[in-house]
Amino acid sequence: MKLIGTSDWHLHNFKDYANVGSGGINSRAQWILYAIRQILHYAHVYGIKHVLFAGDMFHQRGKVEVSLYNAVYDTIEDFFYNYGVTVIMIPGNHDNIDNSDKPEFSFRKFSEIAWVVDDFDVIGVKSDLAGKVDVNVFCAPFVKNVKKTKDKLEEFANRAKNMPNSILMSHIGVTGGVTGKEHYALKDMYAIRELKPECYKYVVLGHYHTPQVLPGTRNAFYCGMPLQRDFNDEGSARGFFVMDTDKRCDIQFVEIPMTPKFISVEYNEKAKYDWNDMTGNFYKFSYKGHKELEKIASLMPEGALYKTVPRKEYKSTQRVNNVSVDMNFNTIVANWAKEFRPEAEDVGIDILNEVMTER
Numbered sequence: 518m519k520l521i522g523t524s525d526w527h528l529h530n531f532k533d534y535a536n537v538g539s540g541g542i543n544s545r546a547q548w549i550l551y552a553i554r555q556i557l558h559y560a561h562v563y564g565i566k567h568v569l570f571a572g573d574m575f576h577q578r579g580k581v582e583v584s585l586y587n588a589v590y591d592t593i594e595d596f597f598y599n600y601g602v603t604v605i606m607i608p609g610n611h612d613n614i615d616n617s618d619k620p621e622f623s624f625r626k627f628s629e630i631a632w633v634v635d636d637f638d639v640i641g642v643k644s645d646l647a648g649k650v651d652v653n654v655f656c657a658p659f660v661k662n663v664k665k666t667k668d669k670l671e672e673f674a675n676r677a678k679n680m681p682n683s684i685l686m687s688h689i690g691v692t693g694g695v696t697g698k699e700h701y702a703l704k705d706m707y708a709i710r711e712l713k714p715e716c717y718k719y720v721v722l723g724h725y726h727t728p729q730v731l732p733g734t735r736n737a738f739y740c741g742m743p744l745q746r747d748f749n750d751e752g753s754a755r756g757f758f759v760m761d762t763d764k765r766c767d768i769q770f771v772e773i774p775m776t777p778k779f780i781s782v783e784y785n786e787k788a789k790y791d792w793n794d795m796t797g798n799f800y801k802f803s804y805k806g807h808k809e810l811e812k813i814a815s816l817m818p819e820g821a822l823y824k825t826v827p828r829k830e831y832k833s834t835q836r837v838n839n840v841s842v843d844m845n846f847n848t849i850v851a852n853w854a855k856e857f858r859p860e861a862e863d864v865g866i867d868i869l870n871e872v873m874t875e876r
């Protein structure tokens with residue numbers, strides 16, 4: 518049986534590069550809704566009845582934008598009633614209103630039109646209503662309580678290893694996952710081995726926004742945000758995953774075409790750039806001096822969404838041993854701490870990770 522894995526929709530009226538939309542939904546939010554509709558539409562077209570959503574439906578914590586709430590509700594409702602596509606969803610950190618063990622969360626009322634799982638629970642999914650259970654989905658929503666989560670993951674793995682078709686779905690930060698343009702490797706609260714991917718057919722994760730299969734596994738993956746959100750996501754293909762429980766490690770990444778890409782361009786006189794091919798995407802041109810800036814403005818087609826930024830030039834004067842601007846953040850914090858604050862290395866890395874993943 519085939520299922521879809523998606524996560525981190527982060528519905529929000531993002532201001533950057535937004536055009537005014539209508540009814541409280543700007544163009545950026547419309548693109549997110551478009552991506553969600555594409556995922557559910559794909560399910561319908563390929564006869565896939567179940568979509569696993571691994572958390573972070575809304576971007577803002579503790580608040581909902583009425584128009585976005587209603588729009589995503591209508592979309593899921595439409596596919597549920599009219600096309601028989603059921604979304605099985607767990608809350609992520611952005612959906613929860615606080616860090617308690619059983620927090621209130623944004624989409625609790627979606628239980629009328631979706632399968633909302635807000636606790637550590639195993640649900641049985643059937644390919645047809647009259648039949649027997651085909652797939653067991655072990656749901657581990659985001660809670661800040663690490664011990665509780667680790668205990669539950671252990672218990673889940675012990676139950677799952679005796680079941681033929683089990684899937685773990687969680688919203689969780691796993692060490693070894695990567696994020697951002699430089700594929701910055703994160704050190705996080707959980708290790709891959711603590712999820713015990715060998716006990717499941719598939720492990721479907723939300724939290725990091727770059728779609729990726731976890732290192733050392735062929736069946737555990739972050740779904741990623743289904744479209745690019747900012748220049749950190751530049752070059753990263755976005756979409757969703759399809760998995761088949763009748764096979765082993767049969768995962769397929771499906772890119773969602775047409776969503777806007779973030780593209781930065783180094784402008785210089787010699788650059789060969791097709792100025793007419795700018796439709797739809799979000800551009801950032803870096804320039805040096807007024808001449809270049811004026812040239813860019815004169816070449817820009819009407820309606821193009823672009824920004825110009827002065828080109829940064831780093832002069833690498835190394836003030837500290839083992840630290841320079843071209844290193845990744847993790848290395849900088851670790852090297853600095855080792856030299857000056859050895860006792861603070863762990864807490865420094867923790868804070869850095871919070872900054873990097875709270876996106």
Ligand SMILES: [Mn+2]
Nearest residue numbers: 525573724876
């Ligand atoms: Mn997220």
